[in-house]
Amino acid sequence: MVNKGFAKHYYLMLLPGFIWLILFSIVPMFGIVMAFQDYNPGLGILHSEWIGLDNFKYMFSLNDSGTILFNTLFIAVLKILGNLLIPLVFALLLNELRVIFLKRWIQTIVYLPHFISWVILSGILLDVFGYTGPVNQILSVFEIKPILFFGRADLFPALVVGSDIWKEFGFNTIIYLAALTGINPALYEAAAIDGASRMQRIRHITLPGIQSAIVLLSVLSLGNVLNAGFEQIFNLYNPLVYSSGDIIDTWVYRTGLVDLQFSLATAMGLLKSVVSFIMITVSYYLASKFANYRIF
Amino acid sequence: MVKDNTTGSRIFDVFLIVLLAGIAILCILPIWYTLAVSLSDNAAAGSGRVGLWPVGFNLSSYKEIMGDRKFLNSFWISIQRVFLGAGLNFVIILLMAYPLSKSSKELPFRNVLMWVLVFTMLFNGGLVPWYMTVKSLGLINNIWALVLGGSVPVFSVILVVNFFRNLPKELEEAALVDGAGPWRMMMQIFVPLAGPVIATVTLFSIVYHWNEFFNGLVLMSAADHYPLQTYIQQMVVVVDANTMTAEQIQRMSELSNRTLNSAKIFIAMIPVLIVYPFLQRFFITGITLGSVKE
Numbered sequence: 001m002v003n004k005g006f007a008k009h010y011y012l013m014l015l016p017g018f019i020w021l022i023l024f025s026i027v028p029m030f031g032i033v034m035a036f037q038d039y040n041p042g043l044g045i046l047h048s049e050w051i052g053l054d055n056f057k058y059m060f061s062l063n064d065s066g067t068i069l070f071n072t073l074f075i076a077v078l079k080i081l082g083n084l085l086i087p088l089v090f091a092l093l094l095n096e097l098r099v100i101f102l103k104r105w106i107q108t109i110v111y112l113p114h115f116i117s118w119v120i121l122s123g124i125l126l127d128v129f130g131y132t133g134p135v136n137q138i139l140s141v142f143e144i145k146p147i148l149f150f151g152r153a154d155l156f157p158a159l160v161v162g163s164d165i166w167k168e169f170g171f172n173t174i175i176y177l178a179a180l181t182g183i184n185p186a187l188y189e190a191a192a193i194d195g196a197s198r199m200q201r202i203r204h205i206t207l208p209g210i211q212s213a214i215v216l217l218s219v220l221s222l223g224n225v226l227n228a229g230f231e232q233i234f235n236l237y238n239p240l241v242y243s244s245g246d247i248i249d250t251w252v253y254r255t256g257l258v259d260l261q262f263s264l265a266t267a268m269g270l271l272k273s274v275v276s277f278i279m280i281t282v283s284y285y286l287a288s289k290f291a292n293y294r295i296f
Numbered sequence: 297m298v299k300d301n302t303t304g305s306r307i308f309d310v311f312l313i314v315l316l317a318g319i320a321i322l323c324i325l326p327i328w329y330t331l332a333v334s335l336s337d338n339a340a341a342g343s344g345r346v347g348l349w350p351v352g353f354n355l356s357s358y359k360e361i362m363g364d365r366k367f368l369n370s371f372w373i374s375i376q377r378v379f380l381g382a383g384l385n386f387v388i389i390l391l392m393a394y395p396l397s398k399s400s401k402e403l404p405f406r407n408v409l410m411w412v413l414v415f416t417m418l419f420n421g422g423l424v425p426w427y428m429t430v431k432s433l434g435l436i437n438n439i440w441a442l443v444l445g446g447s448v449p450v451f452s453v454i455l456v457v458n459f460f461r462n463l464p465k466e467l468e469e470a471a472l473v474d475g476a477g478p479w480r481m482m483m484q485i486f487v488p489l490a491g492p493v494i495a496t497v498t499l500f501s502i503v504y505h506w507n508e509f510f511n512g513l514v515l516m517s518a519a520d521h522y523p524l525q526t527y528i529q530q531m532v533v534v535v536d537a538n539t540m541t542a543e544q545i546q547r548m549s550e551l552s553n554r555t556l557n558s559a560k561i562f563i564a565m566i567p568v569l570i571v572y573p574f575l576q577r578f579f580i581t582g583i584t585l586g587s588v589k590e
Contacts, residue, residue, distance in 0.1 A: 003402075009478040010395035010403045017392040017448055018409075023433065024426075024447035025416040031425020090319070097312055108576060109320040115568050116327075117507030119529045123561045124326045127333070127554065132344035134329065170323065198305055223418075231510065235529060249423075256424040257514060269422025277419045295414060295454065 035267040055267040064251065065268075072247040075157055075228040080221045082165040083172055088214065090169055091176035092202060107177075110170025122235035125163055126150060156241040163236075164229055179213035180206065216291040223280035226272050248272050327565065334358070334559035341554040357559035367560065369520060370527035373439065374506060377523055378567075381443045381505035382498060385452070389497055392453045394482045397460035410457075417450040430515055441515040442523060446508065452497035459493040460486055495578035499571065506567055524564050532557045 030045075035055055037048040059065055090110075097103045113121070129135050129149040136146040149155055187205050196204065230249035237245040248268060256265025287293035328348060333341045337352025345351050361367050396413075400406040420426070435441035463486065471485050487494070512526030522530065 003472065006478045007403060010398065013391040013395045013478075013482075014409065017388045017453075020388065020444065021413070021416055021448045021450075024429070024444060025420065028421030028426040028429045029419070031421050031428055034425060034428075093312060093316060096308075097316060098309060099313065102313065102317070106316050106320045108573070110323050111576060112327075112572060113323055115503050115507075115572055116565060117509065117525055119507070119509045119525045120561055120565055121326075123528065123532045123557065124330050127558070128326055128329065132342070134344070134347065137344050166323070198308065234510070252423050257427060262424050262428075266422055266424045269424060273419055273422055280418050 032266065032270055034263050035270045037263055039263040039266070041262070055263050056271075059264060059267055059271075064246075067243065068246050068248055068251045071157075071244060072226055072228045072249075075160055075233075075245075075247065076225050078157070078161045079164050079229065080224055082161060083168055084214075084218055084221060086165055086169045087172035088176055091173040091180065092206060094173065094177065095180050095206065096198070096202070107170070107173075110173070112170070113167040114171035116167075118229075118231040118235050121163070121167060122232070125159075125236065129159070150236060150238065151240045153241045153244040156237070156245040160229070160233060160236060160245065164232060175213055175217060176210060179210040183209035212291050216287055216293055219283050219287045219291065220293075222283035222286075223276060225279055226276050330558045330562050334555055334562050336555055338553060338555045341558070357553075357555045358563075360556060361559055361563065366519065367524075367527065370522050370524045371563075373442075373521065374524040376439060377442045378502055378505045380439070382501040384443060385449050385501040386494075386498055388448060389452050389456055390482070390487060390494075392448070393456035393460060394486060396453070397457045397486075413448075413450050413453065416447070427514060435515065437516055437518065437521050439521075442505075442508075442511055445511040445515060446504065449497070449501060449504075452500055455497060456490065456493055459490055463489055492578045495575055499575040499578070502571055503568060528560055528564055532560060 033045060034048075036050060036052060037045070038051045038054075039045070039048045094103060094106065097106075127133055131146050131148060135149070139145075139147065147155075149159060183205065187209075188201055191201050191205055226248060228247040228249070230247070230253075233245060233247055234250055234253070237250065249272070252265045252269045252272075255261050255268070284293075284295065325348075329346075332348055332350045333346050334357055335350040335353055335355070336346045337354060338357075340346055340351035392413075395403050396406060396410055398406060403409075421429075430436070430441055430445055435444070467485055467489075468481065471481055476485070507525060509523070509525035509529045512521075512523040513529065516522055516526065519527070519530065
């Protein structure tokens with residue numbers, strides 16, 4: 001049943017949202033031309049000199065760019081792997097827990113860090129891993145000298161990846177747990193009657209039962225290969241760890257909004273946007289092909 | 297569920313309870329520790345003598361914060377931001393999700409609009425062009441920059457669209473026969489049925505606007521316009537270690553007011569800790585319902 005007269009009301013409903021979208025998402029996309037200009041704030045976008053790919057050439061000639069690309073990929077890939085695997089293991093263990101009220105409590109608690117900001121958590125982490133913080137206090141019991149954790153470039157990626165997994169693993173179990181509820185309990189009963197042990201039931205019923213969820217999450221995470229986590233690193237890093245902790249997003253911030261090299265920062269930002277966009281599109285294509293996934 | 301009472305299985309159960317409870321405790325331990333430090337004597341905290349229980353219990357840091365005009369001002373800005381931002385998101389999400397849940401027969405170009413929406417979620421102009429746009433709109437130092445700066449919450453819109461599409465068609469047809477127009481249909485048929493998913497996206501909006509610090513840092517040029525998270529980021533987290541040696545950093549961490557900083561951090565967490573238990577029972581249903589498609 002279609003009422004033709006409704007369409008104009010529908011467009012009216014959509015109007016405010018699309019105005020907002022145009023002003024704050026679509027207009028900025030046109031600003032990308034700055035990446036191909038020698039942008040001068042005095043002249044504006046329309047009158048700045050067009051220099052083609054010079055910004056990109058200059059960008060790749062910098063020593064920094066190799067380092068930040070490597071750091072970004074390295075941290076992001078480790079995070080992707082950790083955030084797929086650890087929630088999976090945790091969801092499987094939680095699924096085996098038979099004390100229901102305890103299960104609810106644990107779920108409620110492990111989801112919580114997801115909702116706390118990186119500003120807050122960074123404040124806490126810098127204190128906990130600080131020079132006189134509890135971690136160093138514990139180490140001193142074993143006669144280990146205090147370590148300046150967030151001043152050590154060799155430790156920084158591990159701390160970033162570890163704290164990100166700590167924050168997100170609980171929340172990331174939600175999809176797995178939802179998939180687990182879809183498994184028919186009769187399968188477990190049948191397997192038990194046939195003499196399958198608990199491990200065999202996990203191996204042959206639970207894992208195949210959530211296989212499609214695992215495939216889907218893995219494929220969709222492809223889109224994050226350049227997302228090393230700006231908010232986290234921005235709040236945890238300092239110049240002592242730039243060599244292993246500076247990533248594309250933090251570099252773009254410093255270059256663009258601190259050093260005011262607008263065109264150079266836009267060029268690097270564009271590189272990231274384009275690569276991410278391609279990766280996400282590929283991942284959605286694969287997800288729709290292999291896991292029958294539709295965004296809408 | 298299968299009952300499995302072999303000794304090995306029982307031992308595994310006990311092991312599991314200990315392990316999972318331990319992991320859960322690890323998730324709130326740092327938060328608890330922060331509370332303990334904030335309630336301790338500053339000298340004890342500075343020398344690292346505080347563990348999981350306050351040493352020299354006192355409320356002086358909380359009293360000091362109550363008299364700190366800058367902190368209270370930022371707190372108030374964040375409260376305003378959450379109400380304006382989450383309120384606006386709520387209205388816009390519903391107004392966009394309802395029409396977009398219709399078929400392209402009912403809403404011509406529906407799929408085009410949907411792809412535009414998804415495109416803006418996947419691709420963006422980057423930091424500098426976005427900053428320039430907000431600046432040219434004259435919103436620097438204006439609270440509306442914080443409210444509008446993040447643009448439309450597209451992910452939430454899609455979640456609600458998918459939820460609306462899964463509601464039975466018969467409901468709509470019955471209301472149509474009874475003469476309901478599009479606005480009435482949305483408000484009286486669809487919205488009341490979407491409770492869990494609306495609670496979920498509202499939780500996301502509230503948490504986003506409370507936690508977001510970067511727009512506050514970039515779009516507000518003066519500290520008296522900072523929302524709370526930006527204030528905390530600037531006062532507590534940022535340490536200019538540019539020229540510092542390890543010894544200087546050590547001395548600074550001893551001099552810095554650890555109890556006061558911990559109290560500020562803890563207060564900034566309180567709204568999330570209050571909202572979370574009420575809404576968390578909805579969001580699991582909300583997320584899974586919104587993401588499952590026919």
